[in-house]
Amino acid sequence: MEPRIVIVGFDSAQILDVTGPLEVFSTASRFLRIPGYETEIVSTDGGQVRSTSGLEFASAPIDAVVGPVDTLVVAGGRDMEIAAADAKLVDGIRRIAGESRRVTSVCSGAFLLAAAGLLDGRRATTHWAECELLARRYPEVSVEPDAIYVHDGNVWTSAGVTAGIDLALALVADDHGRSAAATVARRLVVYLRRSGGQQQFSALLAAQSIDDEPIRDLLEWLPDHLTDDLSIPVMAAHAHLSERQFSRRFKTEVGTTPAEHVEALRLAHACRLLETTLSPVELVARESGFGTPETMNRVFRRRLSTTPSDHRHHFGPA
Structure with missing residues (x-):
């Protein structure tokens, strides 16, 4: 039988929260030798639903859904x-x-799952800007603010907007x-590289929003010098600041310490090497600036709750 996918929308839903997963399942149905996914979009009363971008999409009444469902997808939105x-x-x-066999949400759709009591006692995530509110409003939910998606039992929750594509993949x-x-990702020309534990807000993007010129220049310089000595004295000297001024500014x-930022950059670089090359773990550790596999392994366990070898197994080249 074709797995039945029900996507829940509403007025002011984010259109990509709906169409991102929808396109993944549609592409899988067209290009994989599998029973195609049967998709349907529903809302409270059915009819035309107006998204945050102003684009309208058709939907059936939510009461019209009867019988077993393979996967429930709840979109997020503005209101x-x-x-x-x-x-x-x-x-x-x-x-x-x-x-449903699986229950999922995209972005702030986690608020609807929480309102329905479906996240009680579970780990979950949502858009990074809404994680604090979700945790405060639903204290029985264990919110993980820095994950692309979280899988707890048969419930999957994902971060903002494009993370719904990561979730559907x-x-x-x-x-x-x-x-x-991977076949679906290639057809959609998107990466099949972001694991659930990767950060929503990449350290590589930090320099784009920095006004402090010495700090911004340093952030732009760091990714190309991960194997250098990146101690506080060295980075402070590069920014032409005293160590105390540098650490404070x-x-x-950036919202994090210099050491934490450097570690995040090295981790992101190590992930890319593990995902795109067959370089030995020892070489990945050296080229990422960790020095030794043991140091890299500790960072992977602390930040991603996995190991470099497991990360490559799940996301590395075939």
Whole structure:
């Protein structure tokens, strides 16, 4: 039988939260030798639904969903407080979830899952800007603010907007293996590289929003010098600041310590090498600036809850 995918939208839903997963499942159905995914979009009362971008899409009433469902996908959007207060929508999500093999959300759709009680006692994530609110409003949910997606039992939650594509690719991989998901990713010309534990807000993007010129220049210089001595004295001298000035201004501008930022850059570089090359782990550790595999292994375990070898196994070249 064709796996049935039900995507829940609503007025002011984020259009990519709906169409991102929809396109992944549609592409998988067209280009993989599998039973095609049967997709449908529903909303509270059905009809035309207007997204945050102004684009409207058709939907069926949520009450029309009867029988078993393979995967429930709940989109996020702008007016989540209004959506979470929609008793008919929340009740419909709760009912469908009870008949679904998997329950998922994209971006702030996690608020609707939480309102339905489906995240109680579970780990979950949402858009980085909404994680604090989700944790405060639903204290029974263990919010992981820095994950692309979180898989806890049969419930999957993902971060903002394009992370819904990462989530849907992970679901295809869960169903049919990594090579099948890679085929879909190639067709969509997107990466099949972001694991659930990778950070939502990449350290490589930090320099784009920095006003402090010495700090911005340093951030642009760092990625090409990961194997150098990147101690506080060296970085402070590069920025032409005293060590105390440097540490204070770096934390103010970047939101993290210099050492934490350098570690994040080295981790991201190591992940790329593990994902795109067959270089030995020892070489990856050296070229990423970790020096030894043991040091790199400790960072992977602390930051990603995995090991370099496991990361390559799941996301490396076939």
